[in-house]
Amino acid sequence: xxxxxxxxxxxxxxxxxxxxxLAEQLDASEFSTxxxxxxxxxxxxxxxxxxxxxxxxxxxxxxxxxxxxxxLTQHDDLSHIRFAxxxxxxxxxxxxxxxxxxxxQLLTDKGAQQLLPVLKVDVQDEALPEDAAIAWLPELxxxxxxxxx
Numbered sequence: 001x002x003x004x005x006x007x008x009x010x011x012x013x014x015x016x017x018x019x020x021x022l023a024e025q026l027d028a029s030e031f032s033t034x035x036x037x038x039x040x041x042x043x044x045x046x047x048x049x050x051x052x053x054x055x056x057x058x059x060x061x062x063x064x065x066x067x068x069x070x071x072l073t074q075h076d077d078l079s080h081i082r083f084a085x086x087x088x089x090x091x092x093x094x095x096x097x098x099x100x101x102x103x104x105q106l107l108t109d110k111g112a113q114q115l116l117p118v119l120k121v122d123v124q125d126e127a128l129p130e131d132a133a134i135a136w137l138p139e140l141x142x143x144x145x146x147x148x149x
Contacts, residue, residue, distance in 0.1 A: 001032045002144065003046035007039045009053030009065030009099060014129060015088045018121070019052035021130040022086070025137055031144070039068035041075065048144055049083040049112075051103055052133075059095030061103070072106055079111035084119070084140055088129050091122045115143040 006023055010016035016037065023033040036043060056062045061069050072078070085107075087100025097120040104118050116139060121132045 002030060002048065003032050003034065004048045004050055004144065005036060005044040005046050006033050007036045007044065007049060007051045007053075007065075007068065009039075009051070009062040009068075009103070010037075011054055011056040011062040011064075014123070015052050015054040015062070015086075018086065018088055018130045018133050019050075022050065022052065022133055022137060025134055026141070029141065031141070036068075038064055041068060041071040047080050047082060049081055049107075050140070051083060051085045051100070051107075052088070053085070053099050053103060054088040055093075055095055055097055055099040059098035059102075061099045065099070065103075069103070069106065072110060075110060077111050078107060079113075081107065081112035082115055082144075083107055083112050084115045084143070086119045086121060086133050086136075088121050088123065091124050096120070096122070116140060 008019045085100050085104045087097035089097035121129045
């Protein structure tokens, strides 16, 4: 079983719901997920990460993700981490999915390897955010399988 840390940044619950749906799909396959609703770097024991975050306010991270981002900022070497990011946002804002993009950039700057471009889910689309993320999941699982080898 391959272990995946799912790190959630959610202000109003939509990113949390998407993360839970992704975890359910991953757990039904060859993966074991660990959901982090109050993420702490020390609790993320496995090197495969999936960050699911919304953007809050003027491009900010959700409140529950701020301590984790501060921990990442203070960490020098995350080269052992392989990650993907799902952003939940509203394209009517200038700061559309800025938190997701900034998180991916921070992880990359710290040496982590990004497995896929940030998936930017627009809540303005007709599809439910979780449906868009689940449709993307086969691409992610393929990359996770390669990264876990």
